[in-house]
Amino acid sequence: MKILLVGSGGREHALAWKISQSPLCEHLICAPGNAGICEIADCANIPADDIVGLIGLIQRESIDFVVVGPEAPLALGLVDALTEQGIASFGPTEAAAMLETSKAFTKDFCTRHDIPTARYDVFTELLDAKKYLGEMSAPYVIKADGLAAGKGVVIAESKAEAETELEEFFSGKFGDAGTCVVIEEFMTGFEISFFAISDGKSVLPLIEAQDHKRAFDGDKGPNTGGMGAYSPVPGFDQAMSKRVMTEIIIPTIEGMAKENAPFVGVLFAGLMMTGSGPKLIEYNVRFGDPECQLLMRRLDSDILEIFIAASQGKLKSLLAPKWNKNPVVNVVLAAKGYPGKYKKGTKIIGVDAANLLDGVQVFHAGTRRADDGSLQASGGRVLNITAEGKTIDQAVARAYSAIDEVIEWPDGFCRRDIAKQAL
Ligand code: AMP
Numbered sequence: 279m280k281i282l283l284v285g286s287g288g289r290e291h292a293l294a295w296k297i298s299q300s301p302l303c304e305h306l307i308c309a310p311g312n313a314g315i316c317e318i319a320d321c322a323n324i325p326a327d328d329i330v331g332l333i334g335l336i337q338r339e340s341i342d343f344v345v346v347g348p349e350a351p352l353a354l355g356l357v358d359a360l361t362e363q364g365i366a367s368f369g370p371t372e373a374a375a376m377l378e379t380s381k382a383f384t385k386d387f388c389t390r391h392d393i394p395t396a397r398y399d400v401f402t403e404l405l406d407a408k409k410y411l412g413e414m415s416a417p418y419v420i421k422a423d424g425l426a427a428g429k430g431v432v433i434a435e436s437k438a439e440a441e442t443e444l445e446e447f448f449s450g451k452f453g454d455a456g457t458c459v460v461i462e463e464f465m466t467g468f469e470i471s472f473f474a475i476s477d478g479k480s481v482l483p484l485i486e487a488q489d490h491k492r493a494f495d496g497d498k499g500p501n502t503g504g505m506g507a508y509s510p511v512p513g514f515d516q517a518m519s520k521r522v523m524t525e526i527i528i529p530t531i532e533g534m535a536k537e538n539a540p541f542v543g544v545l546f547a548g549l550m551m552t553g554s555g556p557k558l559i560e561y562n563v564r565f566g567d568p569e570c571q572l573l574m575r576r577l578d579s580d581i582l583e584i585f586i587a588a589s590q591g592k593l594k595s596l597l598a599p600k601w602n603k604n605p606v607v608n609v610v611l612a613a614k615g616y617p618g619k620y621k622k623g624t625k626i627i628g629v630d631a632a633n634l635l636d637g638v639q640v641f642h643a644g645t646r647r648a649d650d651g652s653l654q655a656s657g658g659r660v661l662n663i664t665a666e667g668k669t670i671d672q673a674v675a676r677a678y679s680a681i682d683e684v685i686e687w688p689d690g691f692c693r694r695d696i697a698k699q700a701l
């Protein structure tokens with residue numbers, strides 16, 4: 279089959295790496311891709327959110343199957359447009375993607391289907407929102423309803439701070455995404471990213487990972503797309519996976535089907551493991567990044583076969599996927615200054631040599647090839663150093679020795695404490 283993969287991050291490099299190993303894949307094209315993806319697939323320079331451009335490419339290249347990595351094209355209805363054209367794809371429709379594109383929709387959906395999540399209310403008027411603070415206690419969790427590039431959540435320590443934040447939300451801090459606001463109860467516990475794949479009716483549990491969202495060690499500094507992750511997460515066992523499936527994931531898939539928006543794709547549940555069990559923080563309708571890189575490294579089955587079965591409503595006919603039990607970590611190398619301002623075009627050396635180290639596999643994110651063939655940074659998050667080990671200590675040591683001893687990129691930085699909680 280001829281496959282198109284949409285996206286350009288570390289998540290997509292890992293997907294491309296895994297898809298290209300499938301016997302079902304004869305030719306892989308990626309739009310727009312990055313320097314790492316270009317080594318294993320043909321890259322077409324069309325942005326992931328250019329729906330018209332992507333459809334033109336798919337028709338010109340007679341693509342058989344489309345896999346969508348990021349949320350933006352899903353939110354813009356790429357899958358709906360492909361279905362109209364009779365092109366098979368893996369990913370949710372625009373209506374099913376509401377689970378990520380509207381936090382208010384998701385919270386109300388949880389209420390309708392009895393899915394455990396933080397107590398909340400939804401506001402479109404500043405005065406009502408401020409009044410509700412009186413019913414809650416600090417810290418106050420305030421969220422923009424719409425997509426805000428991972429920045430639309432504020433945790434305010436005092437009521438005064440929460441009121442100021444609400445004023446900023448309603449005066450357009452997040453554009454339209456912030457004119458509808460969710461205020462919710464603060465939950466304590468540890469966070470897990472849990473993944474499942476659905477064909478709209480049945481649902482296949484995948485595995486869990488733990489992300490590190492803050493820029494600096496010790497969970498300090500601003501929120502980012504994710505600075506590193508590890509999997510498996512000690513303490514998250516088979517029984518907990520079953521509980522998450524029964525209490526959260528299955529009711530969601532059944533609820534979406536009942537509401538005439540059947541969910542086909544990857545469901546990524548951000549969970550808080552609280553004293554009274556797992557509770558949903560948020561849904562995403564795609565793989566996580568940096569989590570996907572770990573899932574692809576641990577998966578011993580054919581990912582493309584799973585995607586195709588899901589798109590055809592035939593997940594039930596598949597055998598359960600096999601997972602490598604060895605721990606894998608992913609340490610993100612980002613450009614100095616990220617998630618704020620950073621330089622582009624700085625030179626990176628040593629990635630090929632790092633890939634020769636035991637257990638190490640580097641996935642590119644924001645990279646490009648310069649005219650002289652050298653590797654350059656072209657984004658905020660730039661490289662993912664993944665490493666497998668017999669133990670989590672070994673995996674961590676391997677990832678950091680690739681970074682410290684082999685890769686040379688003076689303009690980059692990473693967190694030094696990825697997976698520390700697990701050690
Ligand atoms: P979200 O984009 O909804 O995943 O929120 C971003 C981050 O804010 C989460 O990863 C949590 O660390 C934190 N967060 C969101 N909602 C809550 C909540 N209700 N209680 C505690 N922390 C939260």
Ligand code: GLY
Pocket residue numbers: 489503504562565566567568569
């Ligand atoms: N790692 C979190 C995300 O992909 O949204």
